[in-house]
Amino acid sequence: MFGKIISYVKDGNKLNIEFENRKGIIEIITKDIINIFSAFKYEDHFSRAIENLEIKECDYNIKKEEEFLEVSTGSLIIRVYDNFKVDFYNKNLELLCADYKAERKPFLRRGESQLSALEGHKLVDYNNNFKIQVVKELNGDEKFYGLGDKTGYLNKRGYEYEMWNTDDPTPHVESFKSLYKSIPFFITLTGNNTFGIFFDNNFKTYFDMGKENEDYYYFASDDGNLDYYFINGDNMCDVVSGYTYLTGKTPLPQMWTLGYQQSRWSYYPQSRIKELEKSLRENDIPCDAIHLDIDYMDNYKVFTWDNEKFNNPKKFLSDLKENGFKIVTIIDPGVKKEKGYHIYDEGIKNKYFATDKDGLTYVNKVWPGDAVYPDFSNSEVRKWWSNNQKIMMDTGVSGIWNDMNEPASFNGPLPDDVQFNNEGRGGDHREVHNVYGHLMNKATYEGIKEYTNKRPFIITRACYAGSQKYSTVWTGDNQSFWEHLRMSIPMLCNLGLSGLGFAGVDVGGFSFDCTKELLSRWVQVGCFSTLFRNHSALSTRDQEPWAFDQETLDINRKYIKLRYKLIPYLYDLLWHGESTGLPVMRPLVLHYSNDENVYEINDQFLVGENILVSPVVEQGKRVKAVYLPEGTWIDYWTKEEIEGQKSILREAPLDLCPIYIKKGSIIPNYPEQNYIGEKDIKELTLDIYPGNGQYTHYLDDAESFAYKEGKYNLYSFNMSENINEVDIEIKFPHSKYKKKYDNFKIVINSENISQVKFNNANINYEKQGKQIIILLPAIEGILKIYKLQ
């Protein structure tokens, strides 16, 4: 298609290459991130994912060889061949990624699928005519991770997917090619080599990860530009950092958003929420937020309240807040078509809605009946939508839950020819579909930020690459199936690798009726995911922690309380994530990519680097096979030390989720609270697993942007261990936030202690079971713990 290389010109960080038939550009973003571009539709990137990209200029060399052009950046060597085939090598000239130079050879499909279609089987629609297609050689055991919220297992090798935001309420299974989100990014791992590819194209895109042929994998699109980034890294963490360098990091949220959240479709009227509030407290279930689904609205009209169900929402929400409950309300994009409804009238007057090909306002059916679709690809419409957030914020709403923004309708996806502004360029639904939710989230974020000056809390169902800058995500309409509890682990892990650091699933399952055993096990996973929300569908059975029996309630309480204990650890992870791009919930392969035993682990995950969770995800099972990677791990419940790089069997009665802490960990804990912020925490507990390790704890006002101006404190703990003692050096490298701790409560998970000194003075300690408790004033110093010899 491109033809032979004719000439090339270096233009700053870009290398412009003239081929016989087209131009190609190699752009050096950093020495490890390379963009491959050819203008098939637009001369520029016109990216919705990447905003304010900072190019890190580096010296790079170009060499012309007989067969190829060679570019070297210091980290990477890139060889460009005729037909714009590109191969990437590391600096030692080891091949990382090569374009496949032959034609695709799909496997044979025998028989007539039309015949099986008669019985209702799905026809295989096999597409070979892409406008843009990049085919890469497959390397032996190459594995693929990422790709957003796709169903199935962690490793995507051998499957095909499509990026086309899809609301399909039937049970999500492995054959789904797409779900609600489009994150055209994946990470590959072969031996010790890892890299990422981000195909920044928001038309429908296709990813075949070695399904049609074991010799290659490909990504492709019907339209748009050839525009992808090769992201190099020494390890998978670097690749995630590189990807989020381009598309943005998940920002630090308000701390309360990490609390337990209770939802269902729907809690109303007011008295029902009062009842819920009472049940939560009576059953001693900590909770920070209650979600209101579509029924709080007047006839499903967004930005309105049904005054029969809620007679004074402002007063009601403020009373709830007094008691520690925040309210999150759902907002759909579909605006009810009704003259006299101010949102509709304003939108019509200003031409804010998408149109059909003749320029008439496009109408489809959603909850309010006939509805029209705000054109979020128009910055003026986004401004309007931002302003509308004020209506909700003024009523006292604390977060917005953006639903149905694929966009969905009662008649499936919108037709291809629905017209959008597309940032002034004009464009149809084929182009805007995958970024519709993304742009709605951006508008929501900007509005809430402006009106509240707090870190906005937005949960979204649909998104595109880069939506992590604006919103938290949940994985939509799962079912109360064991299979969906199992799937939630690889799904959340892959979302995390795809930049979406703040994610969760409907705990207990959305559709279908949950069982007590399923909820008991689900809360053991949910309490570790960043977004922790129990939600269920209209007319399913009650699914709150107390809706089953005493045992289920006790198990829910145990894990919800564990969650509240871990809040400072999770918050620290999010703070770190703002610079590293790493998620809270991580697959083991992210940190142990040299250990082939972890490549396919779908039923375990890490929380940060220090906590390993191996939940039971099968009905009736009371024992779990746990794989512990290298290092020494401590059973959270028994404090038993176990050497890693092996599998063990762990007894796991219904109330027990196997949890392991890595030796050398320091984990901050909060005291019990009914909700975050209930107590003014003057004493920070540090749960310490003696060994060698470093930990930095972060403290700020937990809600505003003042931390961006440096108003925060850092507490660093440096621990080292030898045969005689464990030393912890406590330092405060940054102290610009006015509130300080008074004390540190040091919990040492070891019994063999003879003496403790802080800054050279003997201090008291107390023995409690298998732990030693030391109370310290919160000052800098050196804590020395002498072992019993």
Ligand code: MIG
């Ligand atoms: O399925 O607003 O995924 O969480 O409860 C109908 C009602 C629309 C879909 C969301 C779900 C929500 C429901 N919505």
